[in-house]
Amino acid sequence: MTPAERDRARDYLHKTSENLLGATRGLSQSQLAFRPAPDRWSIAQCLEHIIVVENFVHDRIVDALRQPADSSKRSAYEGKDEALIERIVGRVERAQAPEIVHPAGRWPHDRLLPEFRAARGRSLDLVAKTTAQPRQYLFPHPAFGPLDCYQWMLLIGAHGDRHRIQIEEVAASPGFPSAAQGRATS
Numbered sequence: 001m002t003p004a005e006r007d008r009a010r011d012y013l014h015k016t017s018e019n020l021l022g023a024t025r026g027l028s029q030s031q032l033a034f035r036p037a038p039d040r041w042s043i044a045q046c047l048e049h050i051i052v053v054e055n056f057v058h059d060r061i062v063d064a065l066r067q068p069a070d071s072s073k074r075s076a077y078e079g080k081d082e083a084l085i086e087r088i089v090g091r092v093e094r095a096q097a098p099e100i101v102h103p104a105g106r107w108p109h110d111r112l113l114p115e116f117r118a119a120r121g122r123s124l125d126l127v128a129k130t131t132a133q134p135r136q137y138l139f140p141h142p143a144f145g146p147l148d149c150y151q152w153m154l155l156i157g158a159h160g161d162r163h164r165i166q167i168e169e170v171a172a173s174p175g176f177p178s179a180a181q182g183r184a185t186s
Helices: 003-024 027-035 045-063 081-090 109-129 151-170
Strands: 138-141 145-148
Touching: 003 045, 003 109, 003 151, 027 045, 027 081, 045 109, 045 138, 045 151, 081 151, 109 151, 138 151, 145 151
Parallel strands: none
Antiparallel strands: 138 145
C-alpha cells in the first residue's frame, strides 16, 4: 500500500465514522427503535448491520492477506476506486443484504455505538499496521465481482456512509419521535 493509499483509506474511514456518529449522537431509545414502515429498518437495525458487515469484511480482508499474493488477478474495479465508492454510497441501486448480516438484536441499543467504535477501530488499525500489499489480494463481492483488499478497506467506509444516509432518512420520516424519550446514546 502506498503512503497516499494508506492516508486515503485512514482519512476516509475517519470521515465516514464521524459522519455516522454525528447522525446517531444523542438519539433516544424510542428514536433508535423507530421503524418508518414494517419493511424498513430502524436506526438501531442499521447500526447493527453496519457493525456486522464491518467485522465480517475486516475478517475476510485479514484472511485474504494471509494467503499467497496473486498479482495475475485483477479487480473488477481496477483503477476505479472512486467509482466503486460512488456506486455504494449513491444508493441508486437497492440491494437485499444476505440473511447472515441482517440485524437480529445482537446488542442492546446502548451497546451499538461502542460496538461500532470498536469495529471501526479494528479497521483503522488494519489500515495503519498492515505490511501486506492489499492491491495484490482479491476476493469477490456478491454484486461487484472481485475487489482487491484495498478496495474492500474503502468499501467498509462507503457501506457505513450508505447506511448513514438511510439513518438520516429514517430520522426525517413522518412520525419519527421528536423529543428524546428514554436514555440517549453516547
